[in-house]
Amino acid sequence: MPVLKEPQPPPPWILPSLFAAFNVVLLLVFSALFFAFPCRWLAQNGEWVFPIVTGPLFVLTFFSLVSLNFSDPGILHRGSNEQGPMTVHVVWVNHRAFRLQWCQKCCFHRPPRTYHCPLCNICVEDFDHHCMWVNNCIGHRNFRFFMLLVLSLCLYSGAVLVTCLIFLLRTTQQLLYIDKVVAIVVAVAAAGFLVPLSLLLLIQALSVSAAERSCEGKCQYLQGYNPFDHGCTSNWYLTICAPLGPRYMAKAVWLQRVVEPDWAPVQNLHFPTCPSALSRPVLPGPGSCHQPPPLALHKPGKAPRGSGEAEAVQEFHTGLMLPLPQEVPR
Incomplete structure (x- = not known):
């Protein structure tokens, strides 16, 4: 049979x-x-x-x-294996610190305002929402x-x-x-x-x-300023008229590249202990009177103004790479 x-x-x-x-x-x-x-x-x-x-x-x-x-909504393609989830990346946007979150499916640390769409299975730069009417994500490039x-x-x-x-x-x-x-x-x-x-x-x-996104909570920046807000006129220019910048077709996101082997002490930044607060902005503690030393992740003026997160990265004041202990579970 x-x-x-x-x-x-x-x-x-x-x-x-x-x-x-x-x-x-x-x-x-x-x-x-x-x-x-x-x-x-x-x-x-x-x-x-x-x-x-x-x-x-x-x-x-x-x-x-x-x-x-x-x-193309602004797809950030698969990352490299050079960096892993055990490394902590911190970047500064307009005097506010952000801890980059590790994407387990795309294998790289997501830049600020980059989220993984479960329907499309991609990480989108400056993600706003997934539009079911067109079956596509809405992000920086579209x-x-x-x-x-x-x-x-x-x-x-x-x-x-x-x-x-x-x-x-x-x-x-x-x-x-x-x-x-x-x-x-x-x-x-x-x-x-x-x-x-x-x-x-x-x-x-x-x-x-107001430089807000649909996927973000309305009360996320309620207790502080929105670091992505450049004013009403500049927000409309950056969203509608500014150059989009190059596509991220490389093997890994350039934020992961180690430019200088500088290491900063852990006590300069105070990270939140609650897992749910990892994606929120992190402010320096009261004991830190200055920002950590820069990593020179980006040279101002090289990227076009208004290119989404690339434009925001232009304003990063510093970056950190803090090695986590090996015994810390993933």
């Missing part, structure tokens, strides 16, 4: 990818219905302003959606595409809603049954997307102005 093989479940990336493709198809279907019925009728009656406005908005929305699907998508969707949904309402008002005395039904369906869908998208755009705008 032949042995029947059990059916294997589909790969975990199949359903999220199909959902992202479904969203693209949904945008195309509703746009086709809109341009084929209410927008066409208005254009035939001499009101060309509606297709002139909604046409470029559709192109911008479709371009930003497809670009965000295939964009955050501006995400903002462009949300803004264009809001404008496009509002323009479609206004166009459908004007079409229904102009055809009140006419028997256009199919056109009216399509206009009502498209208007309801546009209104349903417009409300949550407007709230999302407002929340993201406030987060950019």
Whole structure:
């Protein structure tokens, strides 16, 4: 008797990818219905302003959606075996110390604001959140595409809603049954997307102005200042207009490279004893009157301004590498 093989479940990336493709198809279907019925009728009656406005908005929305699907969020590729979890790395950002966390899956110490996405199984620089609508992480390299998508969707949904309402008002005395039904369906869908998208755009705008991230707790910097906040105008420039910088395609993150064999005494820094506080900023203790000696991990002016964490690393005042005792468990 032949042995029947059990059916294997589909790969975990199949359903999220199909959902992202479904969203693209949904945008195309509703746009086709809109341009084929209410927008066409208005254009035939001499009101060309509606297709002139909604046409470029559709192109911008479709371009930003497809670009965000295939964009690089700022992946930090697998690290090297030169450094291990037993080594402590401390970097300074705007007079605040951060202890770099070891990623067990990517095998390197993550820079500040870099997190490992469990859905994509990657570490993303300046991680904000994982967007299930496009099945991609939102990070340093594609955050501006995400903002462009949300803004264009809001404008496009509002323009479609206004166009459908004007079409229904102009055809009140006419028997256009199919056109009216399509206009009502498209208007309801546009209104349903417009409300949550407007709230999302407002929340993201406030987060950019305050240099916050969606994955971070709102009370993380409540008892102190946010070291990544450069002011509202500079925050928007660094997020939207600043150069992205080079991609991290090397074997390891350059933060792990030992440039100078300088060792600093442990008493200069006081690390938190609670495991949950390891990812939070660490401030020097009251007994330390000066910062630890620099490791020269970065020379200011070499990286382009505004390149996410690379820009933040430009402002590191010092770095530490403290060897842990060998008997300390992982």
